[in-house]
Amino acid sequence: MSVTRAIHRLTSLLGEGLSLSKPVLEDHGRSETYFPLAAPDAVAFPKNTQEVSAIVKICADEGCAVIGFGAGTSLEGQAQAPFGGICVDFSKMKAIRRLAQEDMVAVVEAGITREELNEELRATGLFFPVDPGANASLGGMASTRASGTTAVRYGTMRDNVIGLEVVLADGRIIQTGTEARKTSAGYDLTGLFVGAEGTLGLITALTLRLRGQPEAITAAVCAFPTVDAAVNCVIDTIQMDLSMARIEIVDTATVQTFNTMAGATMPETPHLMLEFHGTESSVQDMAETFGDIAADHGGMGFQWASRAEDRAALWHMRHHAYWTILQSRPGATALVTDVCVPISRLAEAVAAAQDDIARSGLIGPILGHVGDGNFHSILMFDPAKPEELAAAKEASERMVSRALDMGGTATGEHGIGIGKLHYMEREHGEGWNLMGDIKSALDPQNIMNPGKLVPPKN
């Protein structure tokens, strides 16, 4: 194994498309949260799939690690390089290769971000619905099986990626899936690479399912006396089969931050923030039905936002909650939890999480995708105080442990990366070893994003 030799060969291949500059390396070795810097030895900026394949072939030859990098917005250190190696940055691969409007399908390169794609789609009446908040790359979103606020209606990346182009660990290029709506032709390779965090290959292009922009959209906020009341309102709504496009919970601590940091004037109690998509009349129907259910659960001060700018302001506040909350404690960094539980257990899980946070002595506002049973606590701590990080980790451990006891998962949408590796055995049991077997079969040298997701090799 020689990274030096790989870098030499990659320089010949890519010229200026390979960077060894220290700031660039550090930029690609950071994480959005609390993980210490783990920089790669070089960063490659391929312009097409053939170059990605050539890069991986060289790395396979030299036995050197390959780490995919999209927009760098992952939260569990997925794109960091704890064993060094070559980071493959997809920012020069943003083409929309094909747009089949009638079939509502787009084939895009891995580096395009969801905002860039939706900007390009604007005139077509179509959009790509998965919305994790951050302006992530589509390749990265597929790799972490991202979802976000709209999953309750449109599903996660698992549901919206129908095919992939992937460079395997030996440089071979494969195409998975088709442009048909469904297929029963063999193993679901598309599904295997979605969520694999680059440990089985590098996603270079995606075939995406698009949706029609709804005729009408209405958003709303509604205050509730307790988290419990808000969650029970959501359960009833789901059982009525009301087709909400978003339904988000923010707890009192989050509302307080919105009020102090983002100029909101919300009553300081838990709130639901929601959105309906449909026809003018179906949206109105749904809104009225929701209003009735909310009233049954003590919902108050219902505010509708049918104007596009009011909705934009609402979701901007929600999407920027992470940074707004971080800014509320200058100098702080955060550990962001991501458990997801069966919806019937959600109120209990949130209440217990609030106890965990109180016990930790930290500030940790809670917000989440309540329609999926998925919530986050943004546990803030001073990076100079190891005891605060320890307290954050302990609170997080409790939440995960409880979620697993409830039949839930350690991560609803952020993935495993470095931060959640130690939960995998408990969550999957023998299934985790099976993941290791698959990894060994597809990447026998363990060069694809080593140190992530699968059991460490002895």
Add this chain to the structure above:
Amino acid sequence: MSVTRAIHRLTSLLGEGLSLSKPVLEDHGRSETYFPLAAPDAVAFPKNTQEVSAIVKICADEGCAVIGFGAGTSLEGQAQAPFGGICVDFSKMKAIRRLAQEDMVAVVEAGITREELNEELRATGLFFPVDPGANASLGGMASTRASGTTAVRYGTMRDNVIGLEVVLADGRIIQTGTEARKTSAGYDLTGLFVGAEGTLGLITALTLRLRGQPEAITAAVCAFPTVDAAVNCVIDTIQMDLSMARIEIVDTATVQTFNTMAGATMPETPHLMLEFHGTESSVQDMAETFGDIAADHGGMGFQWASRAEDRAALWHMRHHAYWTILQSRPGATALVTDVCVPISRLAEAVAAAQDDIARSGLIGPILGHVGDGNFHSILMFDPAKPEELAAAKEASERMVSRALDMGGTATGEHGIGIGKLHYMEREHGEGWNLMGDIKSALDPQNIMNPGKLVPPKN
């Protein structure tokens, strides 16, 4: 390798739960279509997962084939035993282990059929929506990634199975997935076993996502002057984001069979058969919008069926079309095609398929799940005339070849089994070898349903 020794040991284990009776073996070696008998050496009837595990351990020890068997309704010979071995029949494993009504989740054993499950759910207000027509077992439906008439609204088995209990090729038992709505915790093992046709392990239990029974259901039939007009109507409907629960096409030949064999009195032109689920008002909205779109495309003689018995009669006729069509030519057997194409190409694909059928000299009514781009031709032939089977195969080859050229798939919902193995290389290219690598990693002895789905071992 010794099947004899395996049978000896299995007899000790299972007693009367192992059958060597010739009629039982032949019953488990048949197929629903044209494949010749390929019977197993014995049929095991395990009563629980521990027994399945013990059976597989013995077979692994003795290097003998293991073939899962649900209701025997698969169409590509998936449950046949071309290499003999032990058939594992799940008909004694039908328990509903858990029903979590608030979470709309059920955990069921693999042998329960979809009709049995829905009968049990009737009083709860919930139902399991995937409906392939045949009363298949849930384990079998997962293994072939089945779908059917409701996939356009509720998705396929891929979308409605959130977790599995699986007995691996060495007898280990794993649990995949959780009861949460979504997870990003590692490789999607659930998705890997769904559609694997028992080649990676035996599914013994499934965690299913249930749905609320809609408040209102309306069904309808509508005649169109041409297949083209009907398909274009569907494309417009999908782009309007009308949430149809079913939208099926039947061609003129199918309508003729309904008229002569099932007492229908439909005008002899292509028809759409459709169903809307929703609230009273949303169903009416959708029906009116659909009526407008249909009229634009020459739709005629719109008939609504809001009464449950009228709907039941309609879908009974559709679901029994396969057998009705077969009965229209006494003594005939059939080759059933199953291509799925991007919807924009569907009209063209159906028209060309009709030409293929005319050229073959066979009768082959066409019907399909037009909202998914998936259609079937039931190519009837006399099993005593090899030249007719050859003609059916040739017509089928043309349809598949065209579907692949159009960016579609050889099989939308029936799977690969024996009948479509020879299309895998063309459809997946190098990806098929990857499936072989996964198979070798998880079943190194190649005992799980050998001869199906993956590249044959040299």
